[in-house]
Amino acid sequence: MCDWCEKYGDGYERWYFNPANYARRLYKIRKEETEASGAEANPQAAGGMAFVGRDFLEARERGDTAEVERIKQQIEGAMWLTHFGQVITLEEALKITDIMYPISLITCACRRSMEGLPDDENFTCMGMGAGMYKWERWPDTYRGGVHFLTPDEAKEVLTKLNKRGLVHSIYTFGTPYLAGLCNCDYPDCAAIRTAIDLEIKILWKGHYVAKIDPELCNGCASCVHRCQFRALSFVPNRNKAYIDQLQCFGCGLCATECDQEAITLVERASLPALANVW
Amino acid sequence: MLPTITVNDEKCKEPISCRKCLLICPTHVLGLGTDVGPQKFREIDPSHFIVRAVRFDKCSGCMDCVNVCPQNAIRVSFSGGDAR
Numbered sequence: 404m405c406d407w408c409e410k411y412g413d414g415y416e417r418w419y420f421n422p423a424n425y426a427r428r429l430y431k432i433r434k435e436e437t438e439a440s441g442a443e444a445n446p447q448a449a450g451g452m453a454f455v456g457r458d459f460l461e462a463r464e465r466g467d468t469a470e471v472e473r474i475k476q477q478i479e480g481a482m483w484l485t486h487f488g489q490v491i492t493l494e495e496a497l498k499i500t501d502i503m504y505p506i507s508l509i510t511c512a513c514r515r516s517m518e519g520l521p522d523d524e525n526f527t528c529m530g531m532g533a534g535m536y537k538w539e540r541w542p543d544t545y546r547g548g549v550h551f552l553t554p555d556e557a558k559e560v561l562t563k564l565n566k567r568g569l570v571h572s573i574y575t576f577g578t579p580y581l582a583g584l585c586n587c588d589y590p591d592c593a594a595i596r597t598a599i600d601l602e603i604k605i606l607w608k609g610h611y612v613a614k615i616d617p618e619l620c621n622g623c624a625s626c627v628h629r630c631q632f633r634a635l636s637f638v639p640n641r642n643k644a645y646i647d648q649l650q651c652f653g654c655g656l657c658a659t660e661c662d663q664e665a666i667t668l669v670e671r672a673s674l675p676a677l678a679n680v681w
Numbered sequence: 682m683l684p685t686i687t688v689n690d691e692k693c694k695e696p697i698s699c700r701k702c703l704l705i706c707p708t709h710v711l712g713l714g715t716d717v718g719p720q721k722f723r724e725i726d727p728s729h730f731i732v733r734a735v736r737f738d739k740c741s742g743c744m745d746c747v748n749v750c751p752q753n754a755i756r757v758s759f760s761g762g763d764a765r
C-alpha cells in the first residue's frame with residue numbers, strides 16, 4: 404500500500420480523496436512552518452528550483468554510493484514532511500475538483516524559473532484550499548495573479564492541459580495538507596526532473612501502471628511522445644509501442660492518446676513486483 | 682565530468698526579460714532565482730532575479746550560453762576553478 408494512503412487515507416480509496424487532507428486546520432500548521440523556515444521557503448530563492456547541491460552530484464560522479472544514499476535520504480526525509488507530490492490520472496484530478504475548494508489557476512513557478520516564461524503564457528498550475536484566499540499576501544509566489552475557477556471550469560482546464568500532454572500531480576504544503584494540483588512536463592518541472600535525473604523521490608509514482616495489449620496496438624506510435632518519464636518507447640521490429648512497467652509513473656497520458664484503446668491502466672497494488680515501487 | 686558555471690550578477694541585470702541563455706541551453710541547465718527571500722505584499726523587483734546553473738549535472742559544455750549572452754556574464758569551466 405502507498406505509505407501516504409496508509410497514513411492519511413482514513414478509509415478513503417486514496418489519501419488525496421480524503422477531504423480532511425484539504426482542511427483549513429492543516430493550513431495553519433503549514434503557515435507556522437513556512438514562516439519559521441524563512442528565506443528557504445521561497446520557491447524561487449536562488450537555485451531553489453533544484454533540490455540538491457554539488458556535494459550530491461560529486462558523490463554520484465565518484466561512485467560513492469553510501470554518500471549518495473545518505474544525502475538522498477536526507478533530502479527525501481525533509482521534503483516528505485513539507486512539500487512533495489504524487490502523480491495522478493486525469494480521472495483522479497477531475498474527481499479532486501469536487502472535493503476541495505476553492506480552486507484557482509495560477510502561474511507555474513518551475514517554468515518561470517527554467518524558461519523565464521511570461522506570466523500570461525504560464526497559467527498551468529492549480530492552487531487550492533484555504534491558502535488561496537490569502538494569495539495577495541504573496542504577490543511574487545502568485546505572479547500574474549489568480550483566477551478562481553468553478554469545479555466545472557477546473558475540469559475543462561485540466562482536460563485541456565491533459566490534451567497538451569501535461570502530467571497531473573498533487574502536492575503537499577506541510578504534509579498531509581494538499582494544496583497544489585500541478586500540470587507538469589520534463590525537464591522544466593523540478594519534481595519530475597529530480598525524480599528522473601537524480602532518482603530522488605520528490606514526486607511519487609501514481610497508483611496505476613500502464614499496460615499495452617499487443618493485439619490491439621496497431622503501431623501508430625501516437626502515444627510515444629506522451630510519456631514524460633522515459634517509460635514508453637517503440638519497437639520497430641514488432642511495430643508496437645513498448646512500456647517499461649518498472650519505470651512507468653502511471654500518469655495515463657499514453658492511454659488517453661490511444662484511439663485503439665490498446666493501453667489500460669492497472670492497479671499498481673495488483674502487480675506483486677510493483678506494489679511497493681513508488 | 683561536472684562543470685563549474687558562474688554568472689556575474691553585476692553584468693546580468695534583468696535576466697527575466699533577457700532569458701537568452703535559458704532558452705538556448707540544449708539541456709535546460711540554467712534557471713532563474715532571486716537573491717531575496719519572500720516578501721509580503723510586494724512583487725520582487727526584476728533587478729533581484731539572478732541566473733544560476735541549477736541543473737549543471739546535465740551540462741555538455743557546448744558553450745552556447747556563453748556565446749549567446751549579450752553581457753558576457755557566463756563562465757563555464759571543466760577544469761575546476763571558482764566554486765559556483
Ligand code: SF4
Pocket residue numbers: 615619620621622623624625626627643644660661662663664665666
Ligand atoms: S497509440 Fe495505441 S495503437 Fe498507437 S502505438 Fe500507441 S498503443 Fe499502439
Ligand code: SF4
Pocket residue numbers: 612613629630631632633634635646650651652653654655656657658
Ligand atoms: S507509460 Fe504511460 S502511464 Fe506510464 S508514465 Fe509513461 S505516459 Fe504515463
Ligand code: SF4
Pocket residue numbers: 688692693694695696697699700701702703732749750751752753754755
Ligand atoms: S543571456 Fe546573459 S544577460 Fe541574458 S539572462 Fe542569461 S546571463 Fe543574463
Ligand code: SF4
Pocket residue numbers: 686705706707708709710711734739740741742743744745746747757
Ligand atoms: S555550456 Fe551548453 S550545456 Fe552547458 S549550460 Fe551552457 S548552453 Fe547549457
